[in-house]
Amino acid sequence: MTQKKPDLATALIHHAYEPPAGFVAPQPAVHKASTVIFPNTAALRARNWKSKAGYTYGLHGTPTSFMLEERIATLEGGLQTLLVPSGLAAIALVDMALLKSGDEVLIPDNAYGPGKELARNELAGWGVTHRFYDAMDPGSLTAAIGPATKLVWLEAPGSVTMEFPDLPALLRVARERGVTTALDNTWGAGVAFDAFDLADGQGVDICMQALTKYPSGGGDVLMGSVTTRDEALHLKLKFTHMRMGWGVGANDAEALLRSLPSLPLRYAAHDATARTLAQWWATQPQVVQVLHPALPGSPGHAHWKAVCTQAAGLFSVVFDERFTAKQVDAFVDALRLFKLGYSWAGPVSLVVPYDLSSMREHPAWKGTLVRFSIGLESADALITDFEQALAASGLA
Numbered sequence: 001m002t003q004k005k006p007d008l009a010t011a012l013i014h015h016a017y018e019p020p021a022g023f024v025a026p027q028p029a030v031h032k033a034s035t036v037i038f039p040n041t042a043a044l045r046a047r048n049w050k051s052k053a054g055y056t057y058g059l060h061g062t063p064t065s066f067m068l069e070e071r072i073a074t075l076e077g078g079l080q081t082l083l084v085p086s087g088l089a090a091i092a093l094v095d096m097a098l099l100k101s102g103d104e105v106l107i108p109d110n111a112y113g114p115g116k117e118l119a120r121n122e123l124a125g126w127g128v129t130h131r132f133y134d135a136m137d138p139g140s141l142t143a144a145i146g147p148a149t150k151l152v153w154l155e156a157p158g159s160v161t162m163e164f165p166d167l168p169a170l171l172r173v174a175r176e177r178g179v180t181t182a183l184d185n186t187w188g189a190g191v192a193f194d195a196f197d198l199a200d201g202q203g204v205d206i207c208m209q210a211l212t213k214y215p216s217g218g219g220d221v222l223m224g225s226v227t228t229r230d231e232a233l234h235l236k237l238k239f240t241h242m243r244m245g246w247g248v249g250a251n252d253a254e255a256l257l258r259s260l261p262s263l264p265l266r267y268a269a270h271d272a273t274a275r276t277l278a279q280w281w282a283t284q285p286q287v288v289q290v291l292h293p294a295l296p297g298s299p300g301h302a303h304w305k306a307v308c309t310q311a312a313g314l315f316s317v318v319f320d321e322r323f324t325a326k327q328v329d330a331f332v333d334a335l336r337l338f339k340l341g342y343s344w345a346g347p348v349s350l351v352v353p354y355d356l357s358s359m360r361e362h363p364a365w366k367g368t369l370v371r372f373s374i375g376l377e378s379a380d381a382l383i384t385d386f387e388q389a390l391a392a393s394g395l396a
């Protein structure tokens with residue numbers, strides 16, 4: 001007599017086997033879900049998606065996303081973190097949660113460009129005005145704050161031009177006027193300085209990061225985070241987060257959980273190599289300025305020194321005006337180890353030439369700027385690459 005097979009369509013879904021509990025491994029499990037199953041109607045009716053006390057729906061959190069949120073909160077020195085699909089989405093979340101028609105937002109002129117574009121387009125369309133201030137002059141922030149100002153963005157250092165602002169001074173200006181502050185902490189990554197405790201126990205209200213950069217470290221994940229210490233502020237952000245439907249994929253969260261333990265080591269390695277290379281450029285006759293906050297002579301170096309112990313593996317050089325943009329492009333194209341592409345903080349060194357006049361209201365330098373993101377290759381190999389590219393492009 002043969003045993004009859006069960007109804008396969010049902011048996012393969014409602015299977016009786018449960019693996020034993022108690023499995024422990026170095027890497028956390030990856031939970032994937034849109035639907036979360038409740039044990040009974042009472043639990044379903046009592047669901048609470050506002051805290052990590054339980055689960056309601058994949059978009060509102062899984063063990064995997066909760067675990068990553070908690071680790072990013074620790075990295076930033078905050079209490080609560082929200083995850084979004086990119087660093088830019090994290091900027092958008094902060095703007096959308098805190099600004100309504102009639103409000104004004106202040107943004108450093110040297111801030112990450114796409115965040116400025118969001119203010120010029122969508123925010124302007126919704127009746128939110130913006131002003132760009134000079135982050136290197138706290139007086140410029142004082143002058144820009146008006147009765148409609150509801151949010152001050154900070155970024156340290158400035159994107160591409162790398163000027164390091166006096167963060168405690170800017171913070172003081174915003175606090176005196178009772179305006180909420182949000183820092184784009186992508187460069188510091190939670191490692192270089194403590195954004196929630198910059199001076200005298202005072203810190204920013206909101207820390208946002210492109211986890212795409214150092215926390216991922218692979219050049220293969222897009223994700224952003226928004227971290228706070230204040231519960232009311234967190235809930236305000238969380239409601240907008242929920243209404244916008246900005247969830248993150250479990251596989252991306254897994255990649256971040258895998259990369260995070262090596263973040264401090266990688267950051268230190270990128271920092272050490274970048275400083276060596278920035279110092280090398282400082283001795284080269286082709287460039288008029290090396291922009292690296294840890295280098296004496298770079299704009300805001302003293303402000304960097306006052307709050308930072310480390311620096312990211314990122315710096316820019318400004319070529320002398322006598323070199324045309326075309327000549328500088330030829331140098332960039334002659335590089336072999338440095339790959340041409342946006343973003344940074346991965347193992348591969350990257351390079352991008354920038355036209356400053358199209359990026360800043362008041363560019364401080366004439367001439368072509370080239371930004372380097374230093375990967376994990378050896379400093380010697382990267383210097384050899386610079387030397388051969390300068391020679392090959394006739395700039396040596």
Ligand SMILES: *Cc1c(COP(=O)(O)O)cnc(C)c1O
Nearest residue numbers: 086087088112186210212222223
């Ligand atoms: C890359 C970056 C962002 C945006 O991150 P994405 O994940 O690429 O959207 C925001 N701010 C800074 C300073 C960045 O470098």
